[in-house]
Amino acid sequence: MTLTSTASSRTSPRRQGLLLALLCVAQFMVYLDISIVNVALPSIQESLGMAAGDLPYVVTAYGTVLGGFLLLGGRLADVFGRRRVLQIGLTVFAGTSLLAGLATDPAVLIAARGAQGLGAALVTPAALSILMDAFEPGPARNKALGIWGSLTGIASVCGVLFGGVLTDGVGWRWIFWVNVPIGLAAVALAPFVLPESREPARRRFDVAGAVVLTAGLLLLIHTLDQAVELGWDSPRTIGGLLLAGALLIGFVRIELRTHSPLLPMSIFARRTLRTANIVSIAVMGAVVTLFFFASLYMQQVLGWTPMRTGVAYVPLASSVAAAAGVASVLVTRFSPRVVLVSGLVVTATGLLMLSRLGLDAAYAAEVLPAFVIVGVGLGLTFVPVQIMALDDVDEQEFGVAAGLVSTSQEAGGALGLAVVSTIVLAHIDSIVEAGRETAVAAQLSGFQLAFVAAACWVLGALAVVLVDRVLSRR
Template sequence: MPSTLEPPPRATHPPDPNVPASAGADGVRRMDRRQRVTLILLLSASFTLAVDFSILNVALPAIGADVGFSIENLQWVATAFALCAAGFTLLFGRVADLFGRRRVFLAGIATLGLASLAGGLAGSPEVLLAARVAQGLATAAVTPAALSLLTTSFPEGPLRARALGLNGALMAAGFTTGAILGGVLTDLLSWRWAFFVNVPVAALVTTVAPAVLRESRPDRRPRLDLPGALTVTLGLLTAVYGFTTAGEKGWGDPVALLSLAASAVLLAAFWIVEGRVGAPLVPVTVLRRRAVAWGNVAGLLAFLTETSLVFLLTLYLQKVLGYPPLAAGLAFAVLGAGTVAGGIIGPRVIGAVGGRRAIVAGLLVQGVATGSLALLGPESGWIALLLVMSFAGGVANLVAIVGFMVTATSGLPDHEQGLATGLATMSQQVGITMGIPVMSAIVTARVHAAGTASAPAVLSGVGTAILVNAALCLVTAALAAIFLGRDHPS
């Protein structure tokens, strides 16, 4: 079947009167007014959710001192959010398919606003953690619902690729903006404003969305696959908890190993369940499609490598070069600019070479750019290499991510878009969550081998982890080239 990822041939004859007025000379439709408003609305929600992933990282010490968290429990401010955001995303993606994407989107945005207000007003660890759990659940609901509303609002092809490119760019920029904004708000106002900034955005979106977004759900609602939902949600929760624990306490920690083993058993049980129930949460036939299965593998590793690279470079900037947290955050503005540029040019690359080649090329360039950062030394002059190569890697990473989003959501009917976007969002969330523990464990092992946490030991650990990161990019590019299938011309 012809792919719609390639642009149609240029017309060499007078414009067809049957082509809508909103189309260009080549027949490719331009966004109408409703689509533009829909895109702005959904991008605003996606950007806000992305900011939430990183906005509290810089503020954690201030939160601990103000609310009363002990040092050993402070990490739960981030972990509680990540557990829920990654663990429930596939379930909520399917719920959106069955009960209405707009309904789930609006409920999630409203929950995000209320949870953010509660977090900003929290006076105890219990209230703050409950707010973070609610924020994570809201993220798990909104992200796949917003993505499926986006894919069903734009026809498969160049228009959808452009919308997904802008969405990817804004989400990637949101991660970087969160790190910067968290430092600015904590220094100038209070960590509480890292929560409060979500409230007006949630209020605006919930006010405008009902008039702009069209509801979409099947005429006949199948039963929700409860055994599948239970096994996959518990499997993802234990996986995220296992990786997080391993990153904090080492890969030999029995709790981490037990959690990862339990996750493997639960996910295997999920696969068995999906092959036997009448209305599966994730039909096995969908998972057997190369574009869906290998597209999500590539997406997971693309998110894993780039977000964990930010962690490694943060260690380098603060522990080796001695940058304060705010200055380290500002250094990533260049990476943020690269991701925005990658999101903008990604659809053009896909239109020129196809989704598979975009993924492969993006990961190859990202791997080379990342590998060069292993040359970083202890002198401040190395910041120039960091800025140039992080920009190049950011551009390439977003080209690969847009290719993944287009590939993993193409060729499926509208009634399965929530499933497809739920899988894509799950890959994104799990990749983001897995990356830092994996890279942290590599750095920690090198530091322990050196017997000291001195700047040279940290630099050695960071350099080793960067080489592993680059190798993952190159291996993923090879897997995508071999298994993802060919791009066919229109």
């Protein structure tokens, strides 16, 4: 097969546009399914007779498997062909979406959600590595990454909105079935739109490393998801974290000894990629915290309906998209780090504005400005992070680098929400037990603390970028 540089040089601008559109549709479905089920959970519970304790697994099964298999998906794409792996992933995603919509038993639905996550884990790194392969470094690639970077925020918001519309309209099963025709159409179009690329020479696959890494990541993300409910001092939480740490350490030892590593340790010698992954962990911790607690704030404190809550996010998503487009231009005039620093500062400012909202905040005067500022900050952040994560990576390792940054985002989201939720719930409980405030006032205080904690995640990322900049000048 062709080398990535050859594929890039023969991809015409018109075909690049079709290629980008197809890849964005595929990735949009992946991100959409992270949030689309949230609004539908009460309907799913009533329809299937699910126990309240099993309901979170409808959400976490997808995210856990997605995060656990991303690095494996990236390496499979590099070794066996990126278009091929993308098509397999889309087929799995469409098939399991059909199964999820047909489910009449909670166990079947949860299993189908996990299998959806597996398909998504094949799609995401393959799609991003194809994008990097098709666009030459410079303005064209930066613009493509700008569009790609905006998908996270836009799809997350659209998931809440579409979930409400479909559930209230044709029923909750259609939040899954809508993926089927889109996914299958993308599979059929892929050979006509997407070039194939892989490593120049197929190497022996690192089976041992793949098994140990995937098990370690699955256990880590699952343990983080459960830490809020079980507590950080729970034997299951402590044991899960220790075992996950042991598996990941074992994976590093395997990679240092094998001749064909799943994740070459030399990739971490690239300072820019290393910084981008740390920033991804912190930023996605803040993003997941934002969506989780902002949704609770608007519904439990302001008393809004799920539909109104979803619509309230639309300006945030629009701001992400607009700012990502601006960022794709700015990174060609300034360094990605400069744009990233600006984005992190703006994001933290918007989150701190949210922490000042009260019991009767007006949407137009208070919530909307904060959402727009956060959206602009995230748009200015996502694009340079993607560029930094992939810009200095060898072409034959696009897939594994894409899988690495996506894994950092998934792990960061789970870690951020677990840590902040633990702090917030303890804070709310302490206020309620003291009897100093009403239940709603206690919730408000907790949600305000959550937005401050999210801002701290972003400021931590800012500190990492600034320290990296100082070190790079030495």
